[in-house]
Amino acid sequence: MRITLVQPIMGSYPPLSLGYVAAYVDAQGHEVNILDLQVPTQHERWEELLIESRPDIIGFTALSPSIDQAGSLALQAKKIVRSAKIVAGGYHVTVEPELTLHQYPAFDYVVIGEGERTMAELCERIQTNKDVKGLDGLAWRERDRIGIGPKRERITDINVLPRPHDFYGLDYYLDKGSFTHQYGFTCASIVTARGCPFSCRFCGIPGKYVHQSVKGVVEEVEELLQQGAEGIFFRDSTFTINREWVLDFCDEVMQRRLSFKWIANARPDRVDMELLGRMKRAGCFALCYGVESGRDHVLRYYGKGHTVNDTRRAVQATKHAGIRVIAYFMLGAIVENRADIEESYRFAKELSAERTIWKIFIPLPGSKIYDEFREKGISLSFDKLLTDKATVALADMTKEEIEKRHAELTKEFSYAQDNRLKAFYRQMCHVNSLKDIWQLGHRVSNNLGKMLAGRSGRSAEE
Numbered sequence: 001m002r003i004t005l006v007q008p009i010m011g012s013y014p015p016l017s018l019g020y021v022a023a024y025v026d027a028q029g030h031e032v033n034i035l036d037l038q039v040p041t042q043h044e045r046w047e048e049l050l051i052e053s054r055p056d057i058i059g060f061t062a063l064s065p066s067i068d069q070a071g072s073l074a075l076q077a078k079k080i081v082r083s084a085k086i087v088a089g090g091y092h093v094t095v096e097p098e099l100t101l102h103q104y105p106a107f108d109y110v111v112i113g114e115g116e117r118t119m120a121e122l123c124e125r126i127q128t129n130k131d132v133k134g135l136d137g138l139a140w141r142e143r144d145r146i147g148i149g150p151k152r153e154r155i156t157d158i159n160v161l162p163r164p165h166d167f168y169g170l171d172y173y174l175d176k177g178s179f180t181h182q183y184g185f186t187c188a189s190i191v192t193a194r195g196c197p198f199s200c201r202f203c204g205i206p207g208k209y210v211h212q213s214v215k216g217v218v219e220e221v222e223e224l225l226q227q228g229a230e231g232i233f234f235r236d237s238t239f240t241i242n243r244e245w246v247l248d249f250c251d252e253v254m255q256r257r258l259s260f261k262w263i264a265n266a267r268p269d270r271v272d273m274e275l276l277g278r279m280k281r282a283g284c285f286a287l288c289y290g291v292e293s294g295r296d297h298v299l300r301y302y303g304k305g306h307t308v309n310d311t312r313r314a315v316q317a318t319k320h321a322g323i324r325v326i327a328y329f330m331l332g333a334i335v336e337n338r339a340d341i342e343e344s345y346r347f348a349k350e351l352s353a354e355r356t357i358w359k360i361f362i363p364l365p366g367s368k369i370y371d372e373f374r375e376k377g378i379s380l381s382f383d384k385l386l387t388d389k390a391t392v393a394l395a396d397m398t399k400e401e402i403e404k405r406h407a408e409l410t411k412e413f414s415y416a417q418d419n420r421l422k423a424f425y426r427q428m429c430h431v432n433s434l435k436d437i438w439q440l441g442h443r444v445s446n447n448l449g450k451m452l453a454g455r456s457g458r459s460a461e462e
Contacts, residue, residue: 001127003119004055006077007036007168008062008069009043012178014189016235017090017115018061019164024116027162030123034168037073042169047080055081057123059115060107061090064365064382071104078106085126089115092382095204095366097139098146110139113152114194116161154207158194159216163223170227179233182355183285185261188229192217193236198267201303202330204366205237214248218256231261231285239264240271247275250282261285263326268314269306276321286324286354289314293330293340294347301335303368308347315351327353331409332361332390332402341397341405348413356413359387360406 005022007015015036022032033053037043050058058077062070074086089111093100097110109132111118118137125132132140137152155161170188174180179187193211196203212220221232240246266287276284291311293299299307318325329348331341348356362385363370363378373380378392385391388406390399397405 001030001056001123002054003030003032003057003059003123004050004053005032005034005059005061006046006050006070006073007034007038008060008066008073009037010063010066010069011038012173012176012181013233013235014165014168014170014173014177015061016164016168016189016191018059019167020161021059021089021115021119022167023162023164025120025123026167028120028123030120032167036168039169039172047076050077050080055084057087057126058084059087059089059111059119062088062092063090064092064385067092067100067104067382071106074104074106085109087111087119087122089119091204092365097148101139101141101146108141112137112139112148114155116155118152154194154210156208156210158210159212163220165224165227170224174228177233179231179263183231183261185230186228187231187233187261187263188224188227189233189235190217190220190224191235192239193241196237197241198238198305199303200305201301201368202361202364203237204364204370209241211242211245214245214252217249218252218258221253221258221260222256225258225260229260231263234262234264237265238267238270240266240275243270243275247278250278253282259283263288265290266314267306268311271314271317273317273321276317276323280321280323284323286326287318288326288328289318289353291327291329291347291351293333293336294344295336295340298333298336298340298344301333302330312351315353325351325353326355326357327351328357328359329409330359330361331406332392332394334392334394337394337396345409348409358406358409358413360390360402362387362389362391 003025005018007018015034018034022034026032035042035046035049035053037046042049058074058081060070060074070088074088077084078086085108086106087109088100088104088107093110094112097112100110101107109122118135121135122132122138125135132138133142133147135149137149139146139148174186174188177187193209195207195209196205197209224232260283262283263286264284266289268289289311290304292302292304294308296307315325315327327348329344331344363373363380364385380391388403390402393399394402
């Protein structure tokens with residue numbers, strides 16, 4: 001069968017989840033390709049490319065903020081390729097399968113949970129004209145009701161999964177990806193683990209934590225370096241969960257004499273000086289910390305399991321090890337007030353991370369806080385679950401005031417002019433060809449365009 005998987009426009013990171021599904025289904029003998037609408041050349045011609053792929057099945061992935069877009073694209077796809085079955089997968093539809101099928105009539109099926117095995121079995125059943133009803137991990141339409149099959153067992157040995165990188169535009173993301181643009185070295189993405197052992201109340205990452213072998217991950221790194229990557233972003237929700245695994249990984253990298261820069265997410269209570277020192281020697285360039293707040297009572301509300309002092313010590317140790325710090329803050333939790341947000345601002349100034357990124361809290365489907373909001377009757381619209389829009393007002397701040405303060409903080413903590421110059425210098429150091437010069441010029445012109453647009457916008461307001 002021919003399967004086309006569609007990534008709606010959302011961010012600047014490669015669609016690894018679709019890549020894994022594509023690689024697994026392809027290994028079962030089907031013809032699979034990814035239509036990635038984050039790539040401008042594919043977005044511009046997506047209808048034409050969809051027709052050219054002649055799909056029997058079209059699959060869409062979606063997070064909660066992009067589910068409306070995915071549903072709209074699916075409706076267009078159904079008109080373009082009438083014979084194709086249309087499947088939805090991803091985080092949002094996993095936690096809201098019935099609601100998804102009720103709200104978005106273009107979807108014929110919803111894959112619940114990990115998509116590799118369910119999608120492969122769905123393809124086999126459709127190809128052989130077998131009934132799909134009752135398939136593990138699948139929801140479907142059945143006259144005037146929704147049918148849901150048994151829960152599918154998770155893949156506990158993710159080492160068996162084929163690599164995802166041949167099925168999306170790796171070269172595009174090496175050139176245009178988020179960290180490539182920010183730091184000037186070509187940066188690929190890897191996921192080393194699935195699941196999470198922690199219980200953050202704003203998150204719904206499901207299931208037991210499982211990770212690849214150290215050897216498998218390092219071999220994946222080597223493959224990407226051979227394809228032009230100079231750095232790796234490990235996109236695990238927390239890379240430092242298993243301390244011994246990280247130490248073994250660093251040792252393996254150094255033993256193989258691999259030279260690359262890497263970036264990862266970490267928890268403040270899951271790092272120490274020995275670990276950070278080993279990570280630095282193995283090429284760790286930056287760590288991203290979910291600081292979230294400068295108030296302990298807000299961290300307790302979020303269920304973070306660490307304190308403000310934990311963050312303070314972790315950031316100091318990370319800087320001491322020579323690793324850059326990227327700090328993420330959230331504002332707008334229902335337990336916060338204006339003074340709490342200002343304390344987070346003060347704490348951010350104290351931490352003085354290389355990058356400080358501000359988001360407004362949103363109740364994601366599948367999280368404990370989302371369920372509490374639903375129980376309280378708080379109206380939630382998925383297309384409005386955006387990290388620059390407030391969901392609820394606080395005791396002493398309206399939603400408009402929260403959004404205004406968020407915009408102010410985002411502006412203040414965005415790259416200052418000297419940091420832009422440092423980033424430009426780092427990128428200049430990587431110029432080795434005419435292509436590098438052209439790419440650097442393109443990035444500079446884009447940044448200048450954004451800066452000028454911002455100034456003209458401010459002038460118009462004044």
